[in-house]
Amino acid sequence: xxxxxxxxxxxxxxxxxxxxxxLFERLCVEGEQTVHxxxxxxxxxxxxxxxxxxxxxxxxxxxxxREGRETHYRARPDALAPxxxxxxxxxxxxxxxxxxxxxxxKRMDQ
Numbered sequence: 001x002x003x004x005x006x007x008x009x010x011x012x013x014x015x016x017x018x019x020x021x022x023l024f025e026r027l028c029v030e031g032e033q034t035v036h037x038x039x040x041x042x043x044x045x046x047x048x049x050x051x052x053x054x055x056x057x058x059x060x061x062x063x064x065x066r067e068g069r070e071t072h073y074r075a076r077p078d079a080l081a082p083x084x085x086x087x088x089x090x091x092x093x094x095x096x097x098x099x100x101x102x103x104x105x106k107r108m109d110q
Contacts, residue, residue, distance in 0.1 A: 036070065
């Protein structure tokens with residue numbers, strides 16, 4: 001998957017907010033929910049929840065569907081792929097640095 005730096009920035013900025021992260025986590029764990037159901041446990045107003053959901057949608061982390069007067073939201077965990085790729089690259093980078101440090105320390109002990 002080839003993701004632009006701007007897409008990475010949007011994903012990280014979106015998940016940096018604890019309320020948005022909480023909404024996304026709830027949708028991942030509990031499945032599709034209405035704005036009303038999400039607001040009941042979010043600890044913020046319905047307009048704030050709707051705004052956060054809009055940001056999550058723009059980042060591709062949720063999708064919505066209308067059913068009558070209600071809007072239902074569902075998480076898209078696959079949208080976290082760029083984050084998984086980035087953390088994997090960083091893990092590999094730091095692991096190689098620690099391996100080099102370990103080799104250096106062993107040589108210094110000899």
